[in-house]
Amino acid sequence: MKLSSRAKSVSPSLTLAITAKAKKMKQEGVDVISFGSGEPDFDTPDNIKAAAIKSIQQGFTKYTAESGTDELKKAICDKFQKDNGLTYGPSQIVVSCGAKHSLYNIIQAVCEKGDEVIIPSPYWLSYPEMAILAEAKPVFIETDDSSGFRISLPALEKAITKKTKIVIINSPSNPTGSIYAKEELMKIGKLVSEKGILIISDEIYEKIIFDGNPHVSIASLGEDIFKNTVVVNGVSKSFAMTGWRIGYLASPDNELVTAIKNIQSHSTSNPASISQMAALEALTNSGTIVGEMKNQFEKRRDYIVDRINKIKGLSCLKPEGAFYIFCRINKKGLSSMEVTDRLLDEANVAVIPGKVFGSDAHIRLSFAASMGNIKKGIDRIEEWFNKNG
Numbered sequence: 001m002k003l004s005s006r007a008k009s010v011s012p013s014l015t016l017a018i019t020a021k022a023k024k025m026k027q028e029g030v031d032v033i034s035f036g037s038g039e040p041d042f043d044t045p046d047n048i049k050a051a052a053i054k055s056i057q058q059g060f061t062k063y064t065a066e067s068g069t070d071e072l073k074k075a076i077c078d079k080f081q082k083d084n085g086l087t088y089g090p091s092q093i094v095v096s097c098g099a100k101h102s103l104y105n106i107i108q109a110v111c112e113k114g115d116e117v118i119i120p121s122p123y124w125l126s127y128p129e130m131a132i133l134a135e136a137k138p139v140f141i142e143t144d145d146s147s148g149f150r151i152s153l154p155a156l157e158k159a160i161t162k163k164t165k166i167v168i169i170n171s172p173s174n175p176t177g178s179i180y181a182k183e184e185l186m187k188i189g190k191l192v193s194e195k196g197i198l199i200i201s202d203e204i205y206e207k208i209i210f211d212g213n214p215h216v217s218i219a220s221l222g223e224d225i226f227k228n229t230v231v232v233n234g235v236s237k238s239f240a241m242t243g244w245r246i247g248y249l250a251s252p253d254n255e256l257v258t259a260i261k262n263i264q265s266h267s268t269s270n271p272a273s274i275s276q277m278a279a280l281e282a283l284t285n286s287g288t289i290v291g292e293m294k295n296q297f298e299k300r301r302d303y304i305v306d307r308i309n310k311i312k313g314l315s316c317l318k319p320e321g322a323f324y325i326f327c328r329i330n331k332k333g334l335s336s337m338e339v340t341d342r343l344l345d346e347a348n349v350a351v352i353p354g355k356v357f358g359s360d361a362h363i364r365l366s367f368a369a370s371m372g373n374i375k376k377g378i379d380r381i382e383e384w385f386n387k388n389g
């Protein structure tokens with residue numbers, strides 16, 4: 001079969017290849033410690049599971065409205081009001097099969113061939129591929145440890161052209177864990193919205209922010225910014241619900257929301273009815289679970305950052321949110337792919353090469369793993385770098 005040029009333009013996922021290799025080694029009996037995971041290691045809370053079971057037993061197993069049930073959309077509006085000070089109506093919400101699906105839908109709805117999508121780099125690896133799938137061009141703004149992985153206003157100004165359609169902001173960020181301060185977001189938001197460019201604010205790690213800092217949604221920083229922003233969020237990371245596949249978006253642009261609903265109606269229809277009931281329970285009755293997970297993540301972050309910065313050949317900033325450490329490889333000539341391959345083969349530790357996120361000088365370690373495994377894994381990394389770093 002001759003494949004479409006669209007299909008051929010998409011890169012295979014290196015992350016999946018590495019996790020598959022680590023899994024195979026485990027199955028063969030090798031004691032592999034994995035820092036690769038992009039999902040909380042906690043189980044979905046019992047009340048959320050029970051809500052899903054109840055919905056099955058009550059026969060809530062049919063199609064729903066393509067953009068989600070009214071009840072869930074109302075709960076999402078309440079969440080936006082309470083957590084972010086944002087006022088949306090249920091008709092301005094679209095629930096999709098994960099935040100990834102929400103992001104995909106927006107880019108499909110907005111981009112034409114040749115349009116440009118500005119993506120701060122390092123970036124979450126699906127953003128550029130989604131732009132390419134919409135025949136748009138990803139335009140990267142490079143950042144590094146010295147700027148805390150945050151873009152500057154002059155760099156943003158320089159990257160914007162007549163073809164710029166979207167600027168993606170991801171705070172807290174995967175893979176760097178950096179967050180933007182309110183003042184920085186305000187400046188970015190003003191600049192981008194004055195030019196009539198759409199901001200996608202990916203806030204999927206909103207609930208995992210450390211040191212008592214608040215989450216600020218860029219959409220909350222002025223009327224013009226609000227009008228030009230689509231906020232994307234979901235239940236995957238906040239409630240340990242990655243497999244349930246529920247994400248959502250909100251925008252006051254009714255034309256855009258309708259276009260997204262239309263696209264979704266011809267691809268997946270509605271997100272799973274059962275998962276929607278589970279998400280409703282998560283958003284309306286989460287108790288203290290979110291805070292408890294965050295506290296665990298914060299303890300692990302503190303431990304791992306302290307250890308990494310004592311390893312000869314590696315260094316890292318303290319991530320302010322999410323559950324990843326983006327470590328700089330300080331030895332010249334040692335690429336992220338080589339470190340990743342050799343750590344797996346020689347130390348039985350799985351990490352993700354920074355190359356997939358736009359920086360070959362880094363490796364990403366997820367701390368969505370037990371403290372016991374983190375200690376064991378860091379010991380092995382330390383030993384490997386003592387020999388090779």
Ligand SMILES: Cc1ncc(COP(=O)(O)O)c(C=O)c1O
Binds near residue numbers: 098099100173235236
């Ligand atoms: C930055 C970022 N955005 C979006 C997603 C997608 O989340 P979901 O599981 O809701 O599709 C991820 C998942 O890894 C992510 O890291």
